[in-house]
Amino acid sequence: MNYQHILDEIYDEIQPELMRGKVADYIPALAEVKKGQFAMTLTLEDGSVYSVGESKKAFSIQSISKVFTFTLALDIYASELYKRVGVEPSGNPFNSLVQLEYENGIPRNPFINAGAIAITDSLISYYKDEDRALDVIMNFIREISANPQLSFNKTVADSEMEYGDRNLALARLMKSFGNFENDVPGSVMTYSRHCAITMNTEELSRAMLFLAFGGTDPVLGKEIVSASKAKRINAVMLTCGHYDASGEFAFYVGLPAKSGVGGGIVATVPGLMSIAVWSPGLNKYGNSHAGTLALEKFTTKTGLSIF
Ligand code: GLN
16 A cells, blocks of 8 residues: 555645644643644554654644553553543543542543543552653653653643643542542642643654554564553543544544544554644544544545454
């Protein structure tokens, strides 16, 4: 298959869509990102890369970071983790408080904010320190993205914290149910910092390769997580990776994937490749409008969906 040709076609076809949607503005520092930008990269088993658009331009990965923190926590706690965080789709917006109250402080899944904050809390408990936990998260992503310089944008993290009352409320609510172990503001800050990591589509696509290949990074030749855990992470991406639009995403695209409000989406084609796409205009669910369409075009043109 001529992947470059397919990406070039998608690039041309997607142009009329790039100004649609709305850039995330509830984190003020993200509101400054210009619409109209687009990048898409796919990485194959041997590490070879095909890209279109601004694939070397870094953006805020936001909720995509939750895939990496879930991976680390699942590796440490295995099925014990599910006592604190479930694996069911929420059918609610990513920052909703309602369900958390009537489900006794146990978040539905690791990809809604409450679930991801609980996961970050579990990593802080394990590493006994916020900074150490953040270092472990960053070093993990540095290794699998092949970018040792990778860092987070402090302005974005501080901006999220300044307007982070809802995330703080989610953490406090979990604490009131006994499902939180560490200092609430410090843990939410650590969460905001890993959400504020900046990466481009080449790095993100590279970093997801282990999930496309049963938990083993084929370029590093290293098992990152067991095949069984990789299966579960992919399953949760498929069912929960796009919040209350996860069903629609599975319906139109048909790949395990995770979005972030920075406009990025990562996806895996199991056994074949990982894909990252970026376009900052978001649909009403907080997922990249053009990014979703580009992935839909990709699976339609190539027939590469899991269904
Ligand atoms: N950091 C963002 C938040 O907590 C992540 C949300 C997202 O990307 N959907 O609100």
